[in-house]
Amino acid sequence: MWNSWNSQHNSSLEQKRICGLLNKLNVSNFDSVATRLTERLTSCRRRGGVETIEAFADSIALRAVEDTQRSSLYAYLCRRVDRELEMEDRRWTWLNDGTRQSSHPSFASILVGTCECRFTQALDERVSQLFPLIEFMGDLLLDGVFTVADVQDLVDQLFTLAEQGQEDSAVALSRFCRRVAREPEGMYILERLGASGSIERVLEEDIITPKARYLLMAVVDLFYQEPVDVFDSAELRKQIYNLSDSDDEQERSSEVDSARTCVGDTLPSETSACESEDQTEGQAVNVDEKQKV
DSSP states (O other): OOOOTTSOOOHHHHHHHHHHHHHHOOSTTHHHHHHHHHHHHHHHHHTTOHHHHHHHHHHHHHHHHHOGGGHHHHHHHHHHHHHHHHHHHHHHOBOTTSOBOOOSOOHHHHHHHHHHHHHHHHHHTOGGGHHHHHHHHHHHHHTTSSOHHHHHHHHHHHHHHHHTTOHHHHHHHHHHHHHHTTSTTHHHHHHHTTHHHHHHHHHTOSSSOHHHHHHHHHHHHHTTOOOOOOSSSHHHHHHHHTOOHHHHHHHHHHHHHHHHHHHOSSOOOOOOTTOOHHHHHHHHHHHHHHHHO
16 A cells, blocks of 8 residues: 555554564575665655654664674664665755755764764663674774764773773773774774774873783784785795795795894794684783782
8 A cells, every 4th residue: 555755654663663674684584674674764764754763773783782693784784774765865855956955864873873872871881781882883884884983982982991991991992993803994994093003002001901901912913914925826926026946935034034033032923813802801811810810
């Protein structure tokens, strides 16, 4: 049955339907459920049901915090919803003089406000929700839903608290940076956030705990990873650079001598920069316990 865009919008009923669709969401049925969700949200946008979209954004943020295994899935859903609603605005907001004017806030801006509100609550009341929330925001940043400017103030706030010796803020920063650094463009995003310099300033403080220092030093290592050889084989590398076997052997010998000069008699270990947050934090706890003993 066709409904006029001007027909009365039942916000409560729409929110229940959207909640039901979110309950069904998983990896296998993502496309079909996401399509139905965007259709309902688009219909709500046409009828001026901004409160339904706000409720959806709050529900997504809450689910990402409570169901951390699907955090990346929820972030990707937000990306799809944001793009569909933006396209909807572009279709129907052209004025007669050829200019465009949007009377509705974008979904991304609504989600930013929701995450900022939950971030403040997590700092004041629910510290346990801070870690999954900041990871979810990292996913949104990688998916292009959030911009660097959207999260800059929140990240700066965490750095300020970490400098004051608050361990939870340092742990949150570690989780956020590691989450963002998973993708190739992640390091560029962290550089734009000024993460490297800010972490080094925190490490200069004597009041931070051993656990916080260990986790942040591990993040600093992400900024100084050894370059990876992009060639498929040593033979291809030799052909492109016109290297002989003697040249290649001399280069490796030079690298070994340099490593011994810098480190001592031992060669640098090939530790992975992509250790899980839980494993890293577990090691940090052991360091903290040894410090106490």
